[in-house]
Amino acid sequence: MNEVLRHAAATAGITALAFGAAACGNAKQAGGGGSATGSAAAITIGLLLPESKTTRYEQFDRPLIEAQIKALAPNATIDYYNANQDATVQQTQVDTALTKGDKVLILDAVDAKAIQSSVQKAHDAGAKAVAYDRLAQGPVDAYVSFDNRKVGQLQGQALVAAVGGKAANGQIIMINGSPTDPNAGEFKAGAHSEIDGKLKIGKEYDTPNWDPNNANQEASAAITAIGGANVVGVYSANDGMAAGIATALKAANLTVPLTGQDAQLDAVQRILLGTQTMSIYKPYKPEANTAGSMAVALARGEALAASVAPTTAVNGSNTTVKAELIAPTVLTKDNIKTTVVADGLYTVAQICTPDYAAACNAAGLH
Numbered sequence: 001m002n003e004v005l006r007h008a009a010a011t012a013g014i015t016a017l018a019f020g021a022a023a024c025g026n027a028k029q030a031g032g033g034g035s036a037t038g039s040a041a042a043i044t045i046g047l048l049l050p051e052s053k054t055t056r057y058e059q060f061d062r063p064l065i066e067a068q069i070k071a072l073a074p075n076a077t078i079d080y081y082n083a084n085q086d087a088t089v090q091q092t093q094v095d096t097a098l099t100k101g102d103k104v105l106i107l108d109a110v111d112a113k114a115i116q117s118s119v120q121k122a123h124d125a126g127a128k129a130v131a132y133d134r135l136a137q138g139p140v141d142a143y144v145s146f147d148n149r150k151v152g153q154l155q156g157q158a159l160v161a162a163v164g165g166k167a168a169n170g171q172i173i174m175i176n177g178s179p180t181d182p183n184a185g186e187f188k189a190g191a192h193s194e195i196d197g198k199l200k201i202g203k204e205y206d207t208p209n210w211d212p213n214n215a216n217q218e219a220s221a222a223i224t225a226i227g228g229a230n231v232v233g234v235y236s237a238n239d240g241m242a243a244g245i246a247t248a249l250k251a252a253n254l255t256v257p258l259t260g261q262d263a264q265l266d267a268v269q270r271i272l273l274g275t276q277t278m279s280i281y282k283p284y285k286p287e288a289n290t291a292g293s294m295a296v297a298l299a300r301g302e303a304l305a306a307s308v309a310p311t312t313a314v315n316g317s318n319t320t321v322k323a324e325l326i327a328p329t330v331l332t333k334d335n336i337k338t339t340v341v342a343d344g345l346y347t348v349a350q351i352c353t354p355d356y357a358a359a360c361n362a363a364g365l366h
Contacts, residue, residue, distance in 0.1 A: 043076040043104075043299040045069060046097030050110045050134075051085040054210065054240050055264055057108075058082075060284040060345075061132075065106060068292025076296070085209045087111035087180070094118040104128045104295045109136040111180040116317055128298040132291050134183050137317040141298060142309055144290040144324045146282050148183045151328045152190020155235065155259045158278045158330060159191075160198045162257035163233045170232030171202030173222040175215050175245060177237040179206045182316060187237050187261070199233065202226040207241060216244030223252045233257040239267035239279055246275050263331050263340050268351055271333050272359040281331040281339050290324045333363050341365075 047065060049057045062080065069076050079102055083090035087110040097105055098121065105122055107129055109115040119129050119138030129136070131143040163172065174191070177184030184206070195201070203222035207214050215236065223231055233256050234249070236242040242260040249256065260267045261280040270276035293308050309322035331339055340346050352360035360366055 043069075043073045043296065044079070044100070044102045045076060045295050045299060046079045046081065046094075046100070046102035046105045046107075048081045048083065048090060048093055048097065048105060048107045049132075050083050050090070050108045051209075052082055053085065053212070054238070054262065056262055056284060061108075061288055064285055064288030065132075065292050068289045069296060072292065072296045073299070076299075083110050085110055087114040090115060091118045094122060098122060098125050098127060102127060104130060104299045106130045106132050106291050106295050107136055108132040109134050112136050112182045113180070113316060128295075130291055130294045130298065131315070131321065133287065134181055135313055135315045135321070137315050137319075139319055140315060140321045142294040142304055142323070143313050143315075143321045144287055144294065145183070145326070146287070146328050147325045148186035149190040149193075151261060151280050151282075152187035152192075152237075153194050154190075154280060154328060154330050155187070155237070155261065155278075156191040156194025158332075159233050159235055159257055159259050160194060162277045163199060166232040167199050170230050171200045171226050172233040172235060173219060173226070173231060173245075174201050174204040174235040175218055175237065175241055176204070176206045176235075177241075178208055178210050180208075181210070184210075184237060191235055191237075195235065202230070207237075210238060210240055212240045212244035214244075215241035216248050219245040219248035220251070223248065223254070228252045228254055231256055235259050236261075238262050239264040239276075242267060242270070242276055242279075246270060250275070263345065265346055265350060268331070268336060268340060268346065269353075269356050269359075271331070271336070272351070272356055272363055272365070274333075274359075277332075279331040281329040281345075282326070283329075283343055283345075285343075286326055290326075336363065337365055 052058050066078055079097055079100055081093040090110045112134055116137035119136055122129050123139040128141040131140045133145050135143050176188045205218040234245055236245050236259050239260040239262045257277040260276055263279045263281040267276055267279045304322050309324055311323050312320050313323040314320050
């Protein structure tokens with residue numbers, strides 16, 4: 001188990017113990033307030049995720065968050081919503097959650113700015129908002145994510161290292177995430193801090209909705225404009241887009257360094273084959289556990305303990321929010337076994353299907 005997971009496990013344990021004490025009638029704080037009466041009260045939580053094209057949300061985030069809430073509050077009611085990448089739909093879903101009486105919203109915003117009025121509406125109705133993975137604007141009460149600028153820096157460092165001596169004789173393509181996602185801006189800024197002055201950027205795009213099809217088209221257009229022989233690498237902000245980019249590279253008969261993020265299963269397999277250089281592994285369990293812990297504490301009227309929200313972040317509407325920012329990890333062929341396999345994200349059997357068996361053997365993954 002890596003250091004991030006050990007920290008998260010300790011945090012979850014401390015929080016669970018504190019909640020257990022409150023449920024037994026002890027007036028000790030789970031995070032700085034609350035009582036036996038507050039802990040025993042019915043808890044209603046709305047979970048609002050942004051989309052399902054990225055596999056993580058339905059496969060990992062939703063079940064992990066729901067499991068953590070139920071572990072801490074077995075009688076909790078959880079109302080689930082997925083906006084399918086539509087900001088207007090998500091605003092309507094917030095209205096529905098508030099009408100149902102949800103007292104806490106775990107919100108992963110499709111559009112961090114557009115959702116501000118909905119966050120304000122929740123606040124005015126006495127509901128709390130936990131920003132999950134993306135920092136929404138408005139009076140948010142808590143936030144859990146990863147150090148997103150660091151993610152971009154790690155991606156940029158990896159791309160610079162992989163391009164190496166070819167940097168002087170070619171150009172890279174940069175395919176960033178959605179302009180409505182504040183995380184995308186942080187990834188982009190972090191990547192530029194490492195790439196600028198070291199690699200020449202031939203074409204750069206901000207990709208609406210993180211859409212893999214858009215990324216494929218952007219990569220194809222860039223390859224045509226720059227000339228395939230002049231492309232020495234591609235920055236992709238996440239693995240979903242990297243899949244579309246890898247298809248464009250293959251069509252152009254190019255094998256060049258390609259970055260990613262999220263440690264999707266297909267990305268792990270591309271890394272084994274050498275058609276993707278790296279990804280960023282962001283262990284979902286500690287993020288999900290923290291979100292669940294924050295939501296339950298807030299639903300019980302308890303302040304957030306420093307072990308759950310040790311730092312702060314400032315959102316786009318200048319609200320200072322109590323936060324937990326988890327450290328990301330670079331995923332390469334060399335550490336697949338000690339990261340995504342060791343942490344239970346995937347089994348070797350899931351990764352090493354027949355098409356990848358030889359690559360798995362060569363990487364010592366068996």
